[in-house]
Amino acid sequence: MWLNDQQTSDSAIDAYRASLLSACPNHVVIDNLFNADRLDDVIQVLQQPDNWKTQQHTYAALYVDNAEWQKASSEQRFVQRDVWQRQENESSAAQDLLSFLRGNQFMSLLSRIFNVQLTDINVSDPEINTNYFRLGAADFVAQHADDSPGREVCMLLYLNKSWQNNAGGELTFLGQDDKQISVAPLYNCCVLFDRFSKGSEHWVERLNAEYAGLYRYNVVSWYWSE
Template identity: 55%
Template sequence: MWLNREHTTDAAIEDYKSALNHSHPRHLVIDNLFDANKLESVARALHHTSHWKTQQHTYSELYVDKQQWQQASPEERFVQRDSWRPEFLQPQGLNLERGDTRNDHVNAREFLNFLRGDDFMAFLSRVFKVSITDINVEDPDINTAYFRLSREDFVEQHADDSPGRKVCMLLYLNRDWNCDAGGQLVFKGIDDNPISIAPLYNRCVLFDPSSEGSEHWVEALSAKAPQAYRYNITSWYWSE
């Protein structure tokens, strides 16, 4: 079981519902939502450098190629980061470096499957009081992915709202992160009160992308970051 059971009790769910109703944007920050031992295996798998590919988005077009990126103005560029290439997450396609373990990579793949599975979507449905399903999602796998940011990368202000999209999830996998490292998720919030959230290990952020103030960005990593990269999982969810 990937979820820690104390976060799935009726009492916990009621607390989460109440917190959502009193936050702007509608969001939750849940520490230690997932089993720490299982996440350790996932985190190990992410620290192997050859399994990553640069991903770049502009405000006018997602997933641009190198030429399109070079032609875009700095103001048009809003995401530069690395994503873990899907071919390395398929057991038959694992290209393991020295020191890698197949179990860690398989666990990383299984965790993505869990995040798109019935148990986790049922948890989200209870918390957000909406029926979460992949029934109308053409390619669910691309909506749950591993990412990393270096000091040269960035995620500028943007909104994640989309027709039918009800929940966005961020989970951080950064050991020993400190307050001076940068990398905070920042919600625009309301009344000129932005909300800053540190990317601490096993910290999960859930939010309603259609709620007021949910526009967000990531603060740049500083020289004080304890490691070269900031790691996270991002997942988007829809209703019928």
């Protein structure tokens, strides 16, 4: 089982929904939602040096090549991070978790929390919408909105054991009235948010220079409604 049953009771789901609706942006932070032992197996896979590829986006275009990246100004550079590469016909805990996150059980849980029916029926390539990312000290995710048409829910799950409080790497929401909201990328911390809600624009704080050898790992998964 991937989920921690104590965190998925009817009363827990009611509490998540109440927290979601009362926050600006509409979001909820859930600690220990997943089975920690199984996440340990995932981390062992992700910490291997293989299967990672640098990903770079500008505000004008996604997946730019190095020549386009070098031409872009610093103000136009939006994302630089590593993305995990799936291996065909290879089984691992990391790949099993990605499959679970797009499966009926987890999507049903999210549907109950957000009170909207989530489905991949109209998503042409669901797999590309759920994956692992890592950021080093030179990487960044600048302010943006996850506003692809039809997208309803964004989920982030952090996979950083013994994360240092002064390491940086917090997810920061714009919020409202200059009241930004930051979430530390702590182990087995899951963040769910409604991308339509006010103040949901967000970014990732850079890692502090003294942690140059550290990587920040997380899963990002986007979900659509019918």
